[in-house]
Amino acid sequence: MSTAILGIESSCDDTSAAVIVDGILRSNVIAGQKVHEAYGGVVPELASRAHQQNIVPVVSEALRQADIKKEDLSAIAYTRGPGLLGSLLVGTSFAKGMAIGLDIPLIDVNHLHAHVLSHFIKVNPEDKTPEFPFLCLLISGGNSQIILVRSMSEMEILGKTIDDAAGEAFDKCAKVVGLPYPGGPHVDRLAAQGDPKAFSFSKPHIPGLDYSFSGLKTSFLYTVRDRIKENPRFIEDNIADLCASLQTTIIDILLDKLQKAINQTGVKDVAIGGGVSANSGVRDAVEKLCRRMKVRAWIPPRAFTTDNAAMVAIAGYHKYLNNEFSQLGLPPFARVSI
Incomplete structure (x- = not known):
């Protein structure tokens, strides 16, 4: 009998549902929220309201694309945290209600854990995955961590940000020069020029x-x-150079510590994950570093870098195989370690 896992992700402003059957991805549906662009960042109350509107059609579409009935599901995996509490409550409540209605197990997933395990999402049975132990550079708007991954469940943070995350640096600096939110992709595009x-x-x-x-x-x-004082058109005249210099500096900071971690651990596989791993400069730099250090680089498809339910579903699938189910009374949490 097949093992079918429905994954639900609602930690921030993307409502997502995915179905994985016997370890193979069948669907991954994401509904974004444009409403936050006008505010230059995610507004928690607006995010939770949008999740309430989106979650039913998103789950329905994920099941339809996977060509599976809800009665055929083996379990439901959901993001318990970390994230925005209001957003998490929507996904958590829906997952619990659906699991009760179908009388199937519930599986809680750590959002950061799921980002690391996104490298185990298989679209085809022959898809390759990293070998344990491996390093994962997890970089997003809220996290910058170097993680030693010993198994599907055993992970150790070797280094983390002591203040701001790399993604926040991209977005906040982009805002300084008047780029729209989220700023990271705009910086990436302009940096190429x-x-x-x-x-x-x-x-x-x-x-x-x-x-x-x-x-x-x-x-x-x-x-x-300081430069605007000298030239009021400084930003307009130098926007591409500013973005290129900013991106290069962030990448240098990230890779300096990653190289040290590779030397210290002696791993042969190095992966990246999180929203900032979609950045073309980061992807190219990590591949070059790994070639130079003679280790394998694992660069995720961009579809699996941002928040998505496929990573929740694959994490849930492996927890299901180990009979790691959650109790209905577990509340969501805003902050937690890996």
């Missing part, structure tokens, strides 16, 4: 494998502020 050595921004000197991006943001802000 600019000179990465045009401007020099502050790089932190943090011991160990931890990160810091607050100083970079301040350095970027002060550079723009």
Whole structure:
């Protein structure tokens, strides 16, 4: 009998549902929320309301695309946290109600854990996956971590940001120069047209494998502020060079610690995950680093870098195989470690 897992993701502003059958992805549906663009960031109350509107049609469409009936599901996996509590409550409540109605097991999934395991999503049975142990550079709007992944369930954070995340640095600096939210993709697009050595921004000197991006943001802000005093059209005249220099600085910071982690652990497989792993500069730089250090690079398809239910479903699938089910009374949580 087939094992069919419905995954539900609602940690921030994307409502997503996916179906995995016997480890193979059948569907992955995502509904975004444009309403936040006008505010320059995610508004939690608006996000939770949109989730309530989206979750039923998104789950229905995921089942339809997977060509499976809800009665054929083996279990429901859902993001329990971390994330926005209002958003998580929508997905959590829906998953619990559906599991009760179908009388099937419920599986809670750590959102960060799911990002790491996105590399085990298979679209085809012959798709390759990383070998344990491997390193995962998890980079997003809220997290920048280097994780040693020993198994599907055993993970150790070797380094993390002590203040801001890489994705936040992209978005906040993009806002300084007037780019729309989310700023990361716009920076990536413009960086391809600019000179990465045009401007020099502050790089932190943090011991160990931890990160810091607050100083970079301040350095970027002060550079723009001071140059505008000299030339009111400074941003318009230099936007591509600013983006290229910013992106290169962030990548240098990320890869400096990643290289140290590779040397310290001796792993042969290195993966990246999270929304910032969609950045073309990051992807190219990690591949080049891995080639130089003679380790295998695992770069996820862009569809699996941002928040999506496929990663929740694959994490749930492996927990299902180990009979790791959750109790109905477990509440969602806003913050947690890996």
